[in-house]
């Protein structure tokens with residue numbers, strides 16, 4: 213994978229919630245590609261975090277891309293609130309709604325990117341149907357709900373199968389299917405994100421299997437030099 217396509221999004225869940233604006237600035241100064249914001253409802257996952265008001269506060273303190281990962285039931289009902297709060301992408305869970313396609317369409321209608329996330333126990337077979345309808349697939353590499361968990365190596369196969377499928381059917385960024393007459397690499401690769409337990413070693417394994425968007429909380433926030441940590445992840449392959 214060409215390194216210019218590898219993006220690193222620190223997860224602000226591992227930051228200091230009493231100083232969200234400062235944390236956002238620190239992430240920006242460290243050279244990240246965006247900020248990953250975890251939204252949890254205490255039902256879809258057994259934890260509670262932030263809502264649209266906190267996303268709006270983060271938006272005011274940075275110009276970075278806001279990658280909002282909603283781990284909530286009925287995500288459709290909250291799309292507008294998070295879009296208005298400044299989300300640049302909303303990624304919701306396949307398992308959290310009956311209206312996956314409708315929710316993807318609605319997010320795109322709000323002029324932001326639509327991502328679709330899959331819990332570890334959901335099989336690869338559920339993914340292909342949505343590749344041409346979204347901007348990113350998030351393959352969870354831990355059970356969603358908490359930062360600081362250990363990476364699940366079994367998820368590497370799901371990443372590999374997703375990348376192979378995209379390559380076989382020439383699916384590129386934003387679900388564009390590249391025409392046979394054009395070289396497939398004239399479009400950036402389809403975004404495959406991994407989230408949970410990402411550190412130097414696991415990032416490398418994920419990138420080798422075809423992931424290009426890396427979310428990292430605990431590992432990055434524990435680095436003495438945040439910027440260097442981001443660089444190390446970005447250079448994974």
Ligand code: DX5
Nearest residue numbers: 223356357360408409429430
């Ligand atoms: C887990 C969240 C993650 C979490 C990752 O449910 O979706 O974004 O913050 O944190 P680490 O890198 O610590 O596993």
Ligand code: ZN
Nearest residue numbers: 248250281407
């Ligand atoms: Zn997340």
